[in-house]
Amino acid sequence: MSAQSAAARHRLVSVRRMPPAITARAAAEYDGAIAVERDFGREESLDLLRGHAAEALLFSSGFRLDAEYIAALPPQVKVAATCSVGFDHVDVAAAKARGLIVTNTPDVLTGCTADLAFSLLLSAARRLPEADALMRRDAWGPRSMGDFLGVRVWDKTLGILGMGRIGRAVARRARGFDMRVLYHDVAPLPPAMEEGAHYVASLHDLLRQSQFLSLHSPLTPATRHVLNGETLRLLPRGAVVVNAARGGLIDEEALIALLRDGHIAAAGLDVFEGEPRFDRRFIELPNVALSPHVGSGTVETRDAMGHRCLDNIAAVLGGRPPIDPIWS
Template structure:
């Protein structure tokens, strides 16, 4: 029998052709609706490989549902949805999709920064609502970007790509990371900073930090009070790094000027989420890497990793390298 591969969302047939030629492949029937938990558990009992989304909970129950599972290929850079310890103990490869989405996500990050700073969404809705009846000097006036200071929290490859764009806007660049990035300091003139100094000095605080025990609830009420009142907060990393109630109160109380958010603590968020009621919030549905070209490349990388593992080879991008020993 051919190895069985289950994919938790409906993907274009042409993107998985490499796998369907060699394996028995089945997909969930919907592109936008998540696979029900009970269905995924049943599929995991017989699957040799799973291609999962960041929103799929790949916990110990799922990883131990069957005896055939050899790889979980996550269609994302992040993998905090996966119980890595259990996967490693069971010899299950876990792969992700780094690098191929770096520039696309950096584009979205800077687009969100610009849209929030210049009140682009608010202005577009103003026109559509028929409110534009005259011109005035401060009509929907926003904030300059050129020559301001950007503070990047999480200076991975995406952070470096954002810094490259910030340099083109003549911005001063501060960054905070677990380790210094000397190449970024040389190339972009970026300055390493403590977290406390960064949030107090930056005009734009951009979170690209991964979700870890250390970063969960990193942005608290105390942190927002230390920011400039004119500061704009951008999050394209992970939602749970932010205390959303504290962010809401900071925006309402004028502790910071605005926020641009592509990620939230719980996704998808409901239409009545309190942050969506604020005019100084630009909210996006977690589309950091959502260009056609990049999503296709991510899918193909997942397929490449699955093909490799099920053929007895080393995956191209693996998270838990311990299983290779």
Template sequence: MTQIPIMGDGLPQPLLEMLGAEFEVLPWDDAPDSPALARAEAVIAYGHPPVDGSLMDRAPQLKVISNHGVGVDHIDVAAALQRGIPVGNTPGCLDAATADMTMALMLATARNVVVGDKYARSPEFLHYDPAILIGQEVTGSKLGIIGMGRIGKQVAKRATGFDMQITYHNRHRDSEAESEYKAEYRSLDDLLAESDFVVLNCPLTPETTGLISGPQFEIMKSSAILINMARGPVVDPAALFTALSTGQIAAAGIDVTDPEPLPRGHELLTLENLIITPHLGSASNRTRERMMRMTVENLHAGLQGKPLPYSVDK
């Protein structure tokens, strides 16, 4: 049987099993004279490899780009569509898992879970002291959500269970969020000034790159906690270090960084009031299985010249 050559790097075993013997998976090679690119009829973008117009031009057989994930900021979608190459992603299936992780970071940061774990394992913990590691109460606090899309709404849904007062900032007002979760619209500055917790669930776009930097941290409460579940470049890393190390804000929990990963020895890695996780937003068993299945569905459709079931069309 002749196998269809596709290019994908680091594909996990379950995804390889879903692909089956029909495909020859070529190692990711974006060199100018790459034999893999010259042969590849499809690309699976796994782990955010950059896919730009130059790469597409070196892949004359390319029929489809199937992205394992929702965010496509690493893919030049406009360049692909100009070349007649459809791009697919995995919308909807990871909203709940990412919202769960948002709440996990919020709770862990507010209640000193990571610092507490280290202390509980250390030689210093010899008796219970009710005066140490007093955290911030999540229940009843004011939550500001930046990006009230599918994931933002899932965060709002969970926040109602903690009786949080929900405000949001978006490009457009969202009547569903306002009626369903009693979320109140705010300008960005007002949201930052009012919120006990600021959660980033927005996509990475030219408008959101560097959205949270020095001036924004100056507006926030000194007791505020920032949670970034969007993309690393939404937050200026140097400004984040200054805000955390000088007490402009109390703490932060981030699942993404800029760059990603941070260089070992980076100044942010020295801070105890910062929790960093390695991009785990969608990393739950059921969600990752759904993502892989959607990735394969898009792949099959594109290779057959059919409309992608989960298409990125802009």
């Protein structure tokens, strides 16, 4: 239990089920309502915030903190902590206008998300979903040397779109595979931060050179569908596309068309537009490795994310600056 006495404990509503360690800490340190067996819906969460006079909201990327919800928050709510690094599910302007402090969880999920992105890259390149399906239906039989061929990863060129923490971590992993790494972002990084990668000022030039492309940009109005029918075709024929950032970065209709005609050899996707719903046509494509937005999905990382949220909440409710405000 925290240093504050039970009588003076702050009040929290946690609307999404969290790992056991986070649920236990939240229950020990706060009064209020904590989702355990099921998530709380929007209206239910507002009722709980009012009923418990809660000062803090703990949520995740599956819960939209939009302008309508922010306007309905009871006045005593001071801080909302999202258990995610991305915050495209938050209406930043509305939160600022309301005076609501919103925090996220950078840093702690970088390594595991990069691991997942590179896993998808390898899986797509070497056709592991197809191989796994073949083995499960007991269909391993005679084949020629030209059958069931993937594409080599080592000694190829990887383009990284978005060279933040996760993009840089992917670049470090790519060096271990002897890949040539290029990147595009709004500006070049200092050389000491480039992880051996080379800056390409033009997105179109990056795409033309990328045999593999990994997306690590935030989703903003400027980056929505940054990969579309026109830009995807700039990739060399036979390229592999990986997205472990945000689904809205890719025009999925265009991606499906190019996967079908072979211009894009394969894709590894952890994120989708409209998730958890996703375009079921991806299931029909054997050249796509799919995962359900689990980039941070390890025990260690999810615990670290939850603790970071609770640390941010404790700072704000204790009268200190937030550790990870999504704006300064």
